[in-house]
Amino acid sequence: VTFGPRVVIGARPCDAAALEVLDRVMNWDYRDELWFGRREATTIVTMACPGVDESCFCTAVGLAPDTSKGSDLLLIPVAQDYHVEVLTSKGEALIAAHETRFGPGGDAAAATAFRGAAHDRVSAHLRVNPDGIRTWLQGHFEHPLWDAIALRCHGCGACAAVCPTCHCFDIVDEPDSVTTGVRRRNWDTCQTGRFTLHASGHNPRHDQCARFRQRIMHKFMIYPSRFEEILCTGCGRCSRVCPGGQDLPEVLAQIDGLVNGAASDGGTP
Numbered sequence: 001v002t003f004g005p006r007v008v009i010g011a012r013p014c015d016a017a018a019l020e021v022l023d024r025v026m027n028w029d030y031r032d033e034l035w036f037g038r039r040e041a042t043t044i045v046t047m048a049c050p051g052v053d054e055s056c057f058c059t060a061v062g063l064a065p066d067t068s069k070g071s072d073l074l075l076i077p078v079a080q081d082y083h084v085e086v087l088t089s090k091g092e093a094l095i096a097a098h099e100t101r102f103g104p105g106g107d108a109a110a111a112t113a114f115r116g117a118a119h120d121r122v123s124a125h126l127r128v129n130p131d132g133i134r135t136w137l138q139g140h141f142e143h144p145l146w147d148a149i150a151l152r153c154h155g156c157g158a159c160a161a162v163c164p165t166c167h168c169f170d171i172v173d174e175p176d177s178v179t180t181g182v183r184r185r186n187w188d189t190c191q192t193g194r195f196t197l198h199a200s201g202h203n204p205r206h207d208q209c210a211r212f213r214q215r216i217m218h219k220f221m222i223y224p225s226r227f228e229e230i231l232c233t234g235c236g237r238c239s240r241v242c243p244g245g246q247d248l249p250e251v252l253a254q255i256d257g258l259v260n261g262a263a264s265d266g267g268t269p
Helices: 013-026 033-041 088-098 109-123 130-140 144-154 158-162 210-229 237-239 248-265
Strands: 005-009 042-047 073-078 081-086 171-177 179-188
Touching: 005 013, 013 033, 013 042, 013 210, 033 042, 042 088, 073 088, 073 109, 081 088, 081 109, 130 210, 144 210, 144 248, 158 237, 210 237, 237 248
Parallel strands: 005 042, 042 073
Antiparallel strands: 073 081, 171 179
């Protein structure tokens, strides 16, 4: 399969960073050629973020509103112009192919000021220690916190639908006619009851508490343990769309509070 060249313009850094995070799992025990074929054919032009709202927390997971991760060109708003930062050879090729579209660029000092203000704004939303959270999760699978915070989860999967790093899928053989059909890969989510339902009727994640716990465990403990990447870019979309008001920054702050409480008490909460 070959893919024609394409350009994504105006992506947020949290979205572009997700591509690089997922490259690890897509080239783990099996190289997903469809994924990498599209990746190699696509040039990503990101727009530095001013910090959208209090749901943003990219700085808490090691990123930033102007992170270069996963991007080929970074645009930084400066008055009525943009300061352009070239990050990869694909970015260089895009500029070379469209030289008339790129002028001398915006004020570098103003761009630096924009980046600094955005970083300060977002970092004020949530300050946690991801390594501490990861360690806490490893030892608190049955902590009562899960029962409390999972009460708000409806199991609708809206969080996964808008998440740039959720990547679970199902494979289904669908008939087109009596004699022909097609095998399709469909996006799926661990937040629905059928995701782990066995043919026997047994479901190892039999309630929403177990399913919500899996989401947090996967993003902040399981994936980092295997790939040394946090499976979250702090975009905050899951909090914005959740009909139950499940707020991921709030959950992480609660866990971080338990981590700090254990450190100050010298014990395990």
